[in-house]
Amino acid sequence: MPVGGGEAALIRRHFHALTAQRDGVELGVGDDAALLDVAADGRLAACCDTLVAGVHFPADIPPEALGHRVLAVNLSDLAAVGARPAWALLSVTLPEPDRAWLERFSAGFKTLADRYGVALVGGDTTHGPTAVSVTALGWVSDAMGLRRSGARPGDGIWVTGTLGDAARGLELWQGRDGDTVSGDPAYLVGRLFRPEPRLAAGQALLDTATSAIDISDGLAADLARVLEESGVGATLSLPALPRSPAFLAEGGTLRHALYGGDDYELCLTLPPSVEAEEMARLGERLMTPLTRVGTVEATPGLRGEDADGAVSALEPEGYDHFAGGA
Ligand SMILES: [Mg+2]
Missing domain, CATH: 3.30.1330.10 (PurM-like, N-terminal domain)
Incomplete structure (x- = not known):
């Protein structure tokens, strides 16, 4: 310049x-x-x-x-x-x-x-x-690092934090004719503008998780990448997707939580031996909730199970930067 x-x-x-x-x-x-002096080990x-x-x-x-x-x-x-x-x-x-x-x-x-x-x-x-x-x-x-390709049938699918906040925050910011600087709208806009990288969670689960990805384009789209790389499928429990109080108060929908990008939470797969209590304790220590949202399966494809137990195929369409020539 x-x-x-x-x-x-x-x-x-x-x-x-x-x-x-x-x-x-x-x-x-x-x-x-x-x-830069890089650590040799x-x-x-x-x-x-x-x-x-x-x-x-x-x-x-x-x-x-x-x-x-x-x-x-x-x-x-x-x-x-x-x-x-x-x-x-x-x-x-x-x-x-x-x-x-x-x-x-x-x-x-x-x-x-x-x-x-x-x-x-x-x-x-x-x-x-x-x-x-x-x-x-x-x-x-001293570790191999996490990657997208290690998910195995039977693994639990877990996410950090809450989903959909940034996508709803973007709508509130773009359509703002009211207050987006305080209360629930400010929280959601803050989640869009100032995402918190889940570094501690990634490091804490380095030796446990079988795969990981960060959710930049929406849970469905990013999880689909893990499934493809791992050669497996999955069913998500739709009612289990973690949603923040602000998100629910400000009209957030299942669609935001499933397909909305920009949350920058982590989606990890963990072996079935990992217990919910163990993850709850870890979540408390990290001050970041960890929620189980589904199970990896051998059958390819991504499915969603609703509150009534009905299972249907989910399109992995998230926010794709190159979709529609945009
Ligand atoms: Mg990424």
């Missing part, structure tokens, strides 16, 4: 403070590439996610929220493989350098980065339609 004082000054002003003190950063933001986990204005977030999102969100969605991917986050690279594209916007954006990014000890170690700034992209790096030590 070679305008208004130059890219180097802009990076110094807004992003140097994000290179948190962290062991192993031998060369961070400001040089051509970062030099683990596996490096790497992921990248780009958010484009009007596609992945409303153009009127507060910049602080976008700073949080772009890091959170990447940390969520690290959570899904059971990794501990360590470093991030950030690319920011803006129509023009906007000091006030960057100030707020970097503040939101920093708050989340500090909470998880993530050091920003490099990136890029450029001109263009607003978009932000993060590459996150972390590691899994």
